[in-house]
Amino acid sequence: MFKLDRKSVVSAFIVTVATVAVASSVPSKPSIDGGVYYPIVNGKTGPYLVNTQSAGMKINNGRVPTANEIKAWDKDIMPDGTGLPEGSGSVEDGETLYEEQCVMCHGDFGSGGGGYPALSKGNAYELQKTLKNQRDKPDADGPVRVFGTYWPQVSTLWWYIKDAMPHTKSKTLSSDETYALVAYILNINEFEIDGEEVDDEYILNREKFLKIKMPNRDGFEPNIDGPNAREAVRKYYANPANFGAKKVKPSKRCMKNCQKKTAKVVRIQNGGINAFEPPMSVERDLPKKPDYDQGFNVLKNYEDNCMPCHGADGMGAPVTGDKEVWAEVVSKGMSTVYKNGIDGIRGMPAKGGASVSDKEFKMLVDYMIEKSK
Amino acid sequence: MDNEKSQKDMKISERRDFFKRTAALGVTALAGTSLAASQQDDPAIMHHVPWGQKWGDPVTKNRYGIPSAYEHNNIRRNTKLLASGNYRASIAVTPIHESEGIITPNGLFFSRCHGGVAHIDPKEYRLMIHGLVKKPIVLTLDQLKRYPKVNRTHFIECPANGGQEWRGPQFNSLQFAKGFMSSAEWTGVYIKTILEDLGLKPEANWMLAEGSDNSEMGRSIPVDKILDDAMLVWGQNGEALRPEQGYPVRLLLPGWEGNLCVKWLKRLEFSKEPWYAKEETSKYTALKPTGKAVQHFYANEVNSTVVSPSPEKPWTDLKDGDIVEIEGLAWSGMGTITGVDLSFDGGKNYVEAKLKGLVLPKSWTRWSYIHKYKKGEVLLLTSRAMDDAGYIQPTVDEETSVMGVESVYHRNGVETWEVTATGEVNHVQIRS
Numbered sequence: 001m002f003k004l005d006r007k008s009v010v011s012a013f014i015v016t017v018a019t020v021a022v023a024s025s026v027p028s029k030p031s032i033d034g035g036v037y038y039p040i041v042n043g044k045t046g047p048y049l050v051n052t053q054s055a056g057m058k059i060n061n062g063r064v065p066t067a068n069e070i071k072a073w074d075k076d077i078m079p080d081g082t083g084l085p086e087g088s089g090s091v092e093d094g095e096t097l098y099e100e101q102c103v104m105c106h107g108d109f110g111s112g113g114g115g116y117p118a119l120s121k122g123n124a125y126e127l128q129k130t131l132k133n134q135r136d137k138p139d140a141d142g143p144v145r146v147f148g149t150y151w152p153q154v155s156t157l158w159w160y161i162k163d164a165m166p167h168t169k170s171k172t173l174s175s176d177e178t179y180a181l182v183a184y185i186l187n188i189n190e191f192e193i194d195g196e197e198v199d200d201e202y203i204l205n206r207e208k209f210l211k212i213k214m215p216n217r218d219g220f221e222p223n224i225d226g227p228n229a230r231e232a233v234r235k236y237y238a239n240p241a242n243f244g245a246k247k248v249k250p251s252k253r254c255m256k257n258c259q260k261k262t263a264k265v266v267r268i269q270n271g272g273i274n275a276f277e278p279p280m281s282v283e284r285d286l287p288k289k290p291d292y293d294q295g296f297n298v299l300k301n302y303e304d305n306c307m308p309c310h311g312a313d314g315m316g317a318p319v320t321g322d323k324e325v326w327a328e329v330v331s332k333g334m335s336t337v338y339k340n341g342i343d344g345i346r347g348m349p350a351k352g353g354a355s356v357s358d359k360e361f362k363m364l365v366d367y368m369i370e371k372s373k
Numbered sequence: 374m375d376n377e378k379s380q381k382d383m384k385i386s387e388r389r390d391f392f393k394r395t396a397a398l399g400v401t402a403l404a405g406t407s408l409a410a411s412q413q414d415d416p417a418i419m420h421h422v423p424w425g426q427k428w429g430d431p432v433t434k435n436r437y438g439i440p441s442a443y444e445h446n447n448i449r450r451n452t453k454l455l456a457s458g459n460y461r462a463s464i465a466v467t468p469i470h471e472s473e474g475i476i477t478p479n480g481l482f483f484s485r486c487h488g489g490v491a492h493i494d495p496k497e498y499r500l501m502i503h504g505l506v507k508k509p510i511v512l513t514l515d516q517l518k519r520y521p522k523v524n525r526t527h528f529i530e531c532p533a534n535g536g537q538e539w540r541g542p543q544f545n546s547l548q549f550a551k552g553f554m555s556s557a558e559w560t561g562v563y564i565k566t567i568l569e570d571l572g573l574k575p576e577a578n579w580m581l582a583e584g585s586d587n588s589e590m591g592r593s594i595p596v597d598k599i600l601d602d603a604m605l606v607w608g609q610n611g612e613a614l615r616p617e618q619g620y621p622v623r624l625l626l627p628g629w630e631g632n633l634c635v636k637w638l639k640r641l642e643f644s645k646e647p648w649y650a651k652e653e654t655s656k657y658t659a660l661k662p663t664g665k666a667v668q669h670f671y672a673n674e675v676n677s678t679v680v681s682p683s684p685e686k687p688w689t690d691l692k693d694g695d696i697v698e699i700e701g702l703a704w705s706g707m708g709t710i711t712g713v714d715l716s717f718d719g720g721k722n723y724v725e726a727k728l729k730g731l732v733l734p735k736s737w738t739r740w741s742y743i744h745k746y747k748k749g750e751v752l753l754l755t756s757r758a759m760d761d762a763g764y765i766q767p768t769v770d771e772e773t774s775v776m777g778v779e780s781v782y783h784r785n786g787v788e789t790w791e792v793t794a795t796g797e798v799n800h801v802q803i804r805s
Contacts, residue, residue: 031597031601031707032595032597032598032671033598033628033629033671033672033706033707034672034707034762035628035672035705035706035707035708035762036707036708036709036734036760036761036762037601038602038734045602046709046733046734047731047733047734048523048525050523051521053521054521054566054569055569056569057569058569058570059519059520059521059566059567059569059570060570061510061512061516061517061519061520061567061570062510062511062512062513062516062517063510063511064508064509064510064511065501065503065509065510065511069501069511070501070503070509073501073639073640074503074640074642076581076583076591076642076648076650078644078646078648078649079646079649080646105458115453115456115457115458115459116457116458116462117457117655131660131664131666132662132663132664133779134662134777134778134779135540135778135779136540136777136778142779143660143779145655145660147655150654150655150666151654151655152649152654152668153649153654155649156649156650156651156654156655159650159651160651163588163589164487164488164587164588164589164651167458167461167462167488167587170488170587170588170589219664219665219666220654220658220665220666220667220668221665221666221667221668222667222668222669224593224647224668224669225646225647226646227578227645229578229595229646229647230578230595230596230597233595233669234597237671237672240764241775242667243659243667243670243775243776243783244767244771244772244775244776244780244783245674245764245767245785246764246765246766246767246771246772247762247763247764247765248763248765249763250711250712250759250765253714253759253765254723255714255722255723255724256722256723257721257722258720258721258722258723258768259719259720259721259768259803259805260770260805262805263719263720263721263803263804263805264803264804264805265719265753265789265791265801265802265803266541266542266801266802266803266804267542267791267799267801268541268542268543268544268545268799268800268801269541272542272543272544272545272800273452273454273537273543273544273549274544274545274546275452275453275454276450276451276452276546276548276549277450277451277452277453278446278448278450280450280546280548280685281446282446282470282471282685282686283446284443284444284446285443286442286443286445287442287445
């Protein structure tokens with residue numbers, strides 16, 4: 001029923017706005033993503049009204065870029081070598097560059113670390129076989145998804161290094177340096193090019209680069225190459241079973257007894273992930289003072305908050321200046337002294353009732369100890 | 374409104390009031406008059422509030438308004454788990470648990486970048502469109518904004534929303550379990566409108582969208598989407614895009630993965646073949662148990678969550694017999710939400726919830742169900758949405774049976790909140 005509606009709607013659309021040059025390119029087929037296509041019909045797309053007065057008009061904003069301008073920005077590298085400049089670089093030079101500019105993020109031999117991706121986990125051809133691994137049991141090994149084992153095209157690596165690396169100062173590497181780094185990354189992934197091992201002596205150039213075949217070249221679906229690619233993509237997403245989606249007629253959906261007998265509640269294990277920054281809170285209060293106020297006046301805060309009890313005998317609190325008593329206090333260890341003060345101890349309320357940060361409170365304690373030496 | 378919190382506030386103000394009242398009674402005693410104070414009287418009503426007795430701020434303050442200082446916890450958050458690149462190739466997520474309606478305030482819109490948030494001088498902004506077009510062009514920002522505009526309300530969702538939980542629940546938090554998404558009303562121009570000027574060549578199959586940020590974020594997009602509803606947007610909820618959203622111009626592909634909606638947009642190139650950009654192979658591909666990975670995984674599938682209650686905002690304050698609204702969000706990158714079912718027993722049995730407010734294509738849609746709370750009841754709240762493309766959310770088992778547990782992206786299996794006997798809310802999953 002849905003398909004019928006769309007067909008009639010789309011044909012109406014083509015008739016009414018046939019003057020729009022691009023309209024004929026709009027597919028009168030299911031959407032490429034498996035979703036609904038909302039054509040502009042009678043000045044409406046879905047619930048939205050559209051002003052279609054400009055249909056067929058040339059607006060002609062902007063200007064034609066110069067050849068140099070296009071060249072300056074068109075720096076992408078395509079799998080067939082389009083855009084890839086001539087040049088060469090050795091594994092040896094690549095390693096030197098890597099040690100200088102990359103190792104601090106990507107780790108020794110591309111092992112990863114610090115939240116940056118690993119570039120290698122060893123022999124790419126062997127590790128490509130791990131891609132069927134599933135961590136569906138507690139001690140199961142996962143798939144290794146690094147450049148060598150996973151990426152379908154090597155052009156991606158060259159392009160990305162040249163455009164986006166090093167991360168803190170991108171677009172600073174020459175083409176030869178890029179070839180060298182690519183050579184080094186191929187080396188640590190134990191690649192072969194045209195039957196030849198990319199060993200420590202290897203020198204990579206454009207010609208050799210274009211012969212690289214990635215171990216996982218055929219590891220992706222749907223097909224996106226060639227003249228029939230868009231049809232292949234459309235067909236792929238027309239089948240929900242391909243991508244874990246589910247279609248059902250609303251009237252046929254399950255409303256009662258929809259679960260297997262074995263259904264059970266799975267809970268968060270080991271506390272889950274809760275290291276949130278800032279910590280989770282739904283309090284509606286005034287923001288806490290910053291950790292440390294640059295203008296924090298120790299003397300004034302001492303006088304306001306501490307002196308009433310610590311300033312004179314008779315209050316039961318260690319008196320500022322009483323070396324003996326404070327030496328005994330300090331002998332408990334500073335972390336205990338701070339903690340007692342922050343939490344409150346005996347007659348002393350938490351932080352002595354002062355509204356100061358922990359750090360500021362410690363400054364007040366330090367002040368009293370200093371005055372009692 | 375969180376009653377537990379308000380009770381806490383009340384206690385604080387009562388305590389504060391104790392001192393005040395003591396002082397006041399002293400004064401009234403001296404004056405020889407008395408006003409009978411009742412224990413039921415709310416001090417927040419019985420006393421002048423400080424803001425009622427002094428000048429407020431002049432209207433000249435805060436030339437660009439900011440939220441109340443009391444709202445300081447309604448913020449984007451991040452976690453070290455997702456801290457790549459010293460938070461430059463990382464994400465800060467939206468406090469969905471505090472969200473209202475179908476629009477995210479611009480300052481709370483989730484922020485994902487691959488080389489840090491770029492700050493672009495709009496005077497030096499240029500957009501180049503070239504490749505398989507009859508006439509390549511370069512546009513300034515003002516020239517781009519001269520095209521006829523369209524305004525559309527769409528969510529943008531990172532396909533990794535919920536992607537940490539394929540093997541089981543990890544986040545006892547709505548913000549982190551579902552906050553890799555936000556929604557806005559966008560203003561921009563259909564790319565197809567610009568292409569009427571340029572003339573797309575028939576052999577063009579793909580468009581590269583490339584950002585000018587540090588990572589030169591790029592993605593290949595099939596022209597089908599470009600000729601459908603793809604937009605170049607500069608407006609977000611009535612103002613310029615925020616830098617985190619790609620100021621001054623980003624690509625908007627309604628319903629499709631957030632990373633495809635390239636920010637700080639610099640260049641569009643049309644070609645016969647796709648580019649294999651880094652973020653369309655090394656990332657944003659979903660590995661299946663067959664060892665094959667789904668690439669060019671475009672639309673975010675139909676999805677939903679209960680927003681109220683949530684682990685952050687539980688039902689610990691409810692009394693027996695309270696009438697409470699269970700409220701949620703539903704969304705689909707493939708169409709318009711047609712219905713949401715709600716289960717109280719983790720997906721065994723469902724009832725139909727009600728959709729509320731505007732129901733728009735590829736947009737957040739609010740839904741709710743009115744519930745009479747029974748003190749001590751234990752519930753497993755599971756929502757399940759459907760869209761007009763015919764999709765329905767799968768169960769966790771149904772989805773993992775196809776995708777396994779390693780695919781990271783596009784998880785849209787039903788989500789479950791456990792409401793405990795004391796009203797606490799926990800994120801759980803129902804699996805066989």
